[in-house]
Amino acid sequence: MKTIAVHLDRCTGCKTCELYCATERGSNGKTLLKAAQEEVVPKARIRVEGSNQVSVALQCRHCLKAPCIDACLTGALARDNETGAVLLWENNCIGCWTCTLFCPYGVIYPWPERKIAMKCDRCNFMEVPVCVDVCPTKALELLEMSQYEAAIGRKTGRLVGDLCDDNQRGNILLLDLASPNDR
Amino acid sequence: METIHLKTPDPVSQHLLRSAAQQGIDLPWERYEKAQPQDGFMRLGLYCPLECLHGPCRIDPFSRGPTQGICGLGREQMVAATLLRLCQKGATQALAGAPHCNDANGLELSGALGNLIDKTLTATRQDDLSCSEIFEAAGLLQRSFCSQEKFLQKALRLGLLTLALVDQSSISAKVDTLECSTGYGVIPEAPVRVGFSGRPPQGLIDALEKGLLNGPAPSAALLSLGDWLRLDGRYMPIGVTSGEAELLLSSGAIHLLVAGPGTDPGVIALCKQMNVPVVMDYQTADPGDILKQARTRAAQSSYPDLFADVPAGLLTRVIMSPDSFSKTIVNDSVDQVALIGGADTPHLPLGSLAGDLFTALTGTNVKIAGWGDTALWMARRAQVDASVDQPLILENNQGPLLAIKGLAEAEKLHCLKGVCFAGMRDVLDLNIALGLAYIGFRVSIATPIPLHGSNVVNQTLSQLIVENGGELLHFDHPAEAGDLVSWFTAL
Numbered sequence: 294m295k296t297i298a299v300h301l302d303r304c305t306g307c308k309t310c311e312l313y314c315a316t317e318r319g320s321n322g323k324t325l326l327k328a329a330q331e332e333v334v335p336k337a338r339i340r341v342e343g344s345n346q347v348s349v350a351l352q353c354r355h356c357l358k359a360p361c362i363d364a365c366l367t368g369a370l371a372r373d374n375e376t377g378a379v380l381l382w383e384n385n386c387i388g389c390w391t392c393t394l395f396c397p398y399g400v401i402y403p404w405p406e407r408k409i410a411m412k413c414d415r416c417n418f419m420e421v422p423v424c425v426d427v428c429p430t431k432a433l434e435l436l437e438m439s440q441y442e443a444a445i446g447r448k449t450g451r452l453v454g455d456l457c458d459d460n461q462r463g464n465i466l467l468l469d470l471a472s473p474n475d476r
Numbered sequence: 477m478e479t480i481h482l483k484t485p486d487p488v489s490q491h492l493l494r495s496a497a498q499q500g501i502d503l504p505w506e507r508y509e510k511a512q513p514q515d516g517f518m519r520l521g522l523y524c525p526l527e528c529l530h531g532p533c534r535i536d537p538f539s540r541g542p543t544q545g546i547c548g549l550g551r552e553q554m555v556a557a558t559l560l561r562l563c564q565k566g567a568t569q570a571l572a573g574a575p576h577c578n579d580a581n582g583l584e585l586s587g588a589l590g591n592l593i594d595k596t597l598t599a600t601r602q603d604d605l606s607c608s609e610i611f612e613a614a615g616l617l618q619r620s621f622c623s624q625e626k627f628l629q630k631a632l633r634l635g636l637l638t639l640a641l642v643d644q645s646s647i648s649a650k651v652d653t654l655e656c657s658t659g660y661g662v663i664p665e666a667p668v669r670v671g672f673s674g675r676p677p678q679g680l681i682d683a684l685e686k687g688l689l690n691g692p693a694p695s696a697a698l699l700s701l702g703d704w705l706r707l708d709g710r711y712m713p714i715g716v717t718s719g720e721a722e723l724l725l726s727s728g729a730i731h732l733l734v735a736g737p738g739t740d741p742g743v744i745a746l747c748k749q750m751n752v753p754v755v756m757d758y759q760t761a762d763p764g765d766i767l768k769q770a771r772t773r774a775a776q777s778s779y780p781d782l783f784a785d786v787p788a789g790l791l792t793r794v795i796m797s798p799d800s801f802s803k804t805i806v807n808d809s810v811d812q813v814a815l816i817g818g819a820d821t822p823h824l825p826l827g828s829l830a831g832d833l834f835t836a837l838t839g840t841n842v843k844i845a846g847w848g849d850t851a852l853w854m855a856r857r858a859q860v861d862a863s864v865d866q867p868l869i870l871e872n873n874q875g876p877l878l879a880i881k882g883l884a885e886a887e888k889l890h891c892l893k894g895v896c897f898a899g900m901r902d903v904l905d906l907n908i909a910l911g912l913a914y915i916g917f918r919v920s921i922a923t924p925i926p927l928h929g930s931n932v933v934n935q936t937l938s939q940l941i942v943e944n945g946g947e948l949l950h951f952d953h954p955a956e957a958g959d960l961v962s963w964f965t966a967l
Contacts, residue, residue, distance in 0.1 A: 308534075308541065312516040315538045325516050326928040326952035329537040336538060427513045 294377035297415060297422060298441050299350050303432035304341070306348030310424035310433060311337040317423040318416070333406055338413040339424050340400065350424065350433055353400050353413040355379045361412075364395035369410075378415050386410055484826040486856070488660045488786050489720055495782060496726040501749070503722050504742060508822040520929030522554055525561035528619050537929055547619050555930040556627035557617060559937075562926075563634040564613040566907030570638040571607055573873075574645035582606045588798075588884030589643045589877060592915045593636050596944055605637050624930075628937050635911030639877065642908065646874050652800035653793040656704075656711035656869070658852050659859070661789035663715050666697030668774040669730050670766070672712060673701040673721055673743055676736030676758065681705060681712070683763040684734075696770055699730070701743070702820075702849065704872040711794060717827070717849040718901070719820025722746050727782050732770035734761075790859050794869045801845070801882030804868060805891070810843040813883065814893045814964050815876045816854070817847035821899035823923045823954040827853035829898050832957035833964075838864045840965055842893060847875035850898045876912065893964050894918035894947075909948070916945040920963055922955040 312325060319335030320328035328335045339352040355378050362370045362379060369385035370392055372378070388408035393401045404411040416422035425433045436444065483493060483505050496503055517523040517534040524533035524545045533545030535554055544550055549557070577583060582604035585594050597604065613630050616622055663669065670684065681698070685707055688696055702718030704711060716724045724730060725746050733747050734755045747754045753769045755761050795801050805813065814837050820826050830853035834844055845868035846854050854867040870878050876895045883889045895917055897909050906925065913919040927934050927950070941948050949963055 307515070308536075309513060309516060311541070312537070313513060319538075322952075324953060325513075325519060325537075326924055329520050329928055330931050330952070334539050337540065340540075429513075 294438050295415070295435055296355065296438060296441055297352060297425060298434045298436045298444060300432045300434065301347065301349055303430045304343075304348045304350055305430055305432070306341055306343055306345075307429060308341045309427050309429055310339050310350050311341055313427040314339045314413075314424050336402065336404065336411060338400075338402070338411060350428075351398055351400050352424065353379060353396075353415070354398055355415065356397070360395040360397060361392040361401055364391045366391060373417070376415070376417065378417060379412075380414050380417065381410060381412055383407075383409055482825050484720075485828050485831070486826065488783070489723060489826065492720075492723045492727050492782060496723065499726065501726045501746070503726065504719070504740075504822060507742065517929075519924070519926055520555070521558040521926035521933075522551065522929040523558065524549060524554055525557045525617055527617070535929070548621075552624040552930045552932045553622070553627065555927060555933040556624035556631070556936075557620075557622075558926055558929075559933070560613055560627045560631045560634075561617055562903045563631040563638075563907055563910065564610060564617070566903035566905075567610045567613070567634040567638050567641070569902065569904045570641035570645070570907065571610060574641045577607060577641055577644050583637070583640050583644070585640060587643065588881045589639060592880075592884075593640055593911075596636065596915045599944060602633065605633065605640055607637070607641075609633055609637050624933055625936060625940075628933065628940060632910055632914045632937075632940060635907045635909075635914055637911075638904065638907035639911035639915070642874070642904075643877055643881075646877075651709075651796055652803075654706075654710055654796055655791060656794050657713045657789040657791045658715075659788075659790045659856060660715065660783055660786040662697075662699065662713040663724075663729050663786070664783045665789070666695050668696035668767075668770050670696055670698050670770050671701050671715075671725070671730035671733045672698065672705055672736070673703060673733060674736030674739035675703065676705070676734050678706065680734065680758050680761060680763070681707065684766060687763040687767050696767060696774075701725070701730070701733075703736075703738070713789065714852065717820050717852050719822075719826045719849060725750065725752065728777060729783065731773040731777065732766060734766070787859060790855055792855055792866065792869050794871055795845075795878065795882075796871050798878055798881035798885055801868070801870070801879055802885040805843070805882065805888055806886050808843065810888075811891050812840075812842040812893055813879070813888075813891050814842045814844050815846070815870075815879050815895040816844060816898055817850045817870070817875050818897040818899040818905060818922075819901035820849045821923050821954075824899065827856065829922055829955065829957055829960075830854050831857040833896070833898070833960055834858070834867060835861065835864055836957055836961045837964055840961075842964065843868065845870055845879050847872050848901070876908065880912075880917070892917065893967060894920060896920045896922065896960055896964070898922045913941045913946040913948040914944055918947040918949075918963075918967070920949040920955070920960060922951065922960065924952055924954070925950050928952050 315335040315337035316325045316328040320331055322328050339350055341348055341350050343349050359379050366389055367385045367387055369382045373380050386409040390403045390410055392410055393403055401410050401412040421435055425435045520537055522535040522537055524531045530546050535542055535551050583606055698712050700712045700714045701721035702716055721743055732753045735744055744754055755766055816833055830850040834854040834857055837844055847870040851869045858864050858866045883892055895912055897905055909919050909921055
């Protein structure tokens with residue numbers, strides 16, 4: 294199963310993913326300049342949150358225990374057996390938007406113009422999701438779960454390496470969160 | 477290398493591209509691909525130009541994010557202000573070329589172009605033009621509450637000002653035409669080749685030419701990498717267009733580069749990568765030393781003969797004065813003229829639009845005149861296609877203005893079908909395009925300009941131009957020849 298990994302240390306909050314997701318998945322023109330002129334405003338299925346200090350691109354995490362699937366009244370939300378992605382079968386969606394309330398990440402959106410819900414399907418029909426393709430800093434990456442876990446492991450290892458010297462590596466590390474002035 | 481045909485249709489250039497790829501040299505096309513997608517907010521004009529340092533503010537074109545800047549600037553104003561910022565820079569560039577015009581008092585308008593500008597100002601009940609407009613525009617761009625109409629009107633005035641400044645910066649040509657040899661064919665003519673890019677001082681060029689005449693063997697040649705530089709009584713041979721400068725350098729055919737202001741950083745970096753000496757310090761540069769360095773480098777280097785089968789260099793005549801253009805039009809009994817010009821752009825395969833447009837329009841009995849890289853591409857097309865005549869090539873700095881003045885002199889302005897910018901080198905070209913449209917000509921721009929973030933701004937700009945009898949066509953995609961042929965032939 295593949296997932297879109299977000300490297301927090303690389304995301305600059307440029308919102309390029311938002312622009313091109315809306316263009317590719319929400320517009321008729323399929324180019325940014327055409328999409329920006331369309332009367333029905335194209336919508337992105339990804340959202341960049343955060344501040345100048347930290348930003349993060351949020352899209353459907355395709356949870357292993359997805360509350361939205363349980364919440365869906367008509368069974369329009371279902372897991373694709375092949376890819377493991379949580380997909381919305383638009384024909385079955387009645388636009389009750391219960392799923393938008395249950396999503397723990399807030400990444401399922403109402404789509405009032407079409408009276409259905411809208412969510413990231415990881416660009417299921419494309420080789421690479423458009424947000425991954427356009428990210429200028431490669432903060433978004435399409436990884437197999439095993440690669441994802443390895444990447445997490447590497448980053449955690451680096452963090453530990455940064456915080457303690459070689460003699461302490463492998464031991465339990467306690468972070469003292471109190472500021473020096475409090476001591 | 478599957479996409480090589482998208483970069484250039486020229487067979488010699490494709491050969492050089494393959495060679496560069498084999499050597500692992502990155503060229504502008506690779507950099508362009510790595511830069512994709514370019515900043516979407518800037519491309520749309522939704523990136524705040526007000527340099528208050530509180531931003532940068534951006535407006536979400538799809539209305540989910542911010543709809544105003546921090547200061548409250550709205551979407552329409554932001555797009556219009558983006559255009560004004562570009563025009564302000566274009567006018568500053570034009571002023572740099574005409575420092576004698578830097579007078580806060582009104583500019584004196586004269587000649588055919590001056591009359592056209594004057595007519596527009598009178599028709600729109602506007603004040604006389606002066607260089608202080610550039611500073612006024614800077615004022616408008618400082619946390620201003622102006623309406624989008626005011627921003628656009630100022631941008632159009634700066635377009636007019638640019639026309640006047642470029643017109644006044646033109647050195648009165650003492651000759652009607654100058655010879656210029658172009659194409660890859662000019663490269664193998666000498667064993668030592670000194671390349672020039674940007675705008676190096678004329679004194680250095682003259683001194684080098686003099687040094688060549690009196691210098692020892694082997695003989696060396698001075699060669700421009702896409703810029704229009706003058707030698708004594710002719711143009712320096714132009715080996716390639718500006719978009720191909722790095723391509724030529726990658727072949728190893730250039731033994732020393734004299735880089736003037738305006739040279740792309742990529743050109744300098746590639747010279748360093750290929751150990752080609754670069755001269756940038758003109759004050760201390762000694763012509764004798766430069767030629768000696770070039771000869772030494774030529775003796776050390778060997779490069780595969782990539783230019784064995786190239787067509788011979790093409791000798792063309794460049795029209796240097798409106799008078800000369802006027803005579804040509806009258807003598808040839810031309811009754812339809814199209815002006816196509818501009819610089820190479822990474823948005824389109826090099827030379828494809830120029831060549832296709834040239835061939836298609838020649839078939840409709842329109843006389844084509846061109847300037848810049850586009851003119852070189854059209855000349856190349858005519859060299860290999862016997863069914864089309866050579867285009868008229870205009871002096872590069874004046875470009876369309878020279879032709880318009882010539883047509884006015886011949887009282888044939890009505891013969892002008894339109895002016896097309898197949899590519900833009902910088903904002904100066906944008907200002908000229910806007911200025912020409914505002915004084916009543918049909919103008920098209922083949923590459924997108926950052927106006928598509930607001931339909932309202934697009935419509936208002938068109939309206940302001942149409943009211944004066946002009947037309948500005950621009951696209952939300954890199955234009956194809958078909959788009960422009962139908963536009964040219966629509967009248």
